[in-house]
Amino acid sequence: MPAPRATVAVIGGSGFYEFLHDAHEVEVPTPYGDPTAPVAVGDVGGTTVAFLPRHGKGHAFPPHLINYRANLWALRSLGVRQVLAPCAVGGLRDEVAPGDLVVPEQLVDRTYGRAQSYVERGALHVPFADPYCPALSKTVATADGVRLGGTMVVIEGPRFSTRAESQHYAAQGWTLINMTGHPEAVLARELRLCYAPLALVTDMDAGVETGEGVGQEEVFATFARNIDRVKDLLAGVVGALPVPGVGCACASWADGLDLPYELP
Ligand SMILES: [Zn+2]
Numbered sequence: 001m002p003a004p005r006a007t008v009a010v011i012g013g014s015g016f017y018e019f020l021h022d023a024h025e026v027e028v029p030t031p032y033g034d035p036t037a038p039v040a041v042g043d044v045g046g047t048t049v050a051f052l053p054r055h056g057k058g059h060a061f062p063p064h065l066i067n068y069r070a071n072l073w074a075l076r077s078l079g080v081r082q083v084l085a086p087c088a089v090g091g092l093r094d095e096v097a098p099g100d101l102v103v104p105e106q107l108v109d110r111t112y113g114r115a116q117s118y119v120e121r122g123a124l125h126v127p128f129a130d131p132y133c134p135a136l137s138k139t140v141a142t143a144d145g146v147r148l149g150g151t152m153v154v155i156e157g158p159r160f161s162t163r164a165e166s167q168h169y170a171a172q173g174w175t176l177i178n179m180t181g182h183p184e185a186v187l188a189r190e191l192r193l194c195y196a197p198l199a200l201v202t203d204m205d206a207g208v209e210t211g212e213g214v215g216q217e218e219v220f221a222t223f224a225r226n227i228d229r230v231k232d233l234l235a236g237v238v239g240a241l242p243v244p245g246v247g248c249a250c251a252s253w254a255d256g257l258d259l260p261y262e263l264p
Contacts, residue, residue: 132185162206
């Protein structure tokens, strides 16, 4: 039986399994190994959507050990062209607060040692000045209570930041901090996919002058309290997606270039 096809995908926490109706799980092997879990393909309001739990089933993979290349490759193999990427973030500056939903416009990569490219030979340099799809981001940000803007710094993890690191990031003007936003976004770009993050602020990182600093329980509790809101919002987005390739260059940036990898 051929694998079911989907043109839109959600990469998110395992709480999103209930997002899909009549879901079927598909094993999708890739040249980069297995994705973090089988891809679930199901219906959201009449649209077929693929879902991949970023950390695997039962949160098996910490941020620095996620097979990001296999995850994005597997989705593209099923026909996906647009990726919605909800994630938990810390807030770094007081213009954001726990419970806020933000679509950041910029990214700073502070990870190291992660496989972050499909380019393994030749001289291809991927345009990444604007790391996210502007059309998809705008669509997500039109949802009620979602803000567009700001910069998300992605750290290696799995540890949280020290107070000094957190204050340093905030002093740069960066607003959000997270451990999974890179290399997800750049791999999506390499595969000519539209990609937009949706960041849920779960805590205020370690940047506060007082208090204990961020803890895992706080992050998970805030995420759990807000998951239904995020799911409803994304269901609305799925019903109002822009036409891929209209208002963005995510799919066309490599036209005429000789990619050193063959798109699945
Ligand atoms: Zn796009």
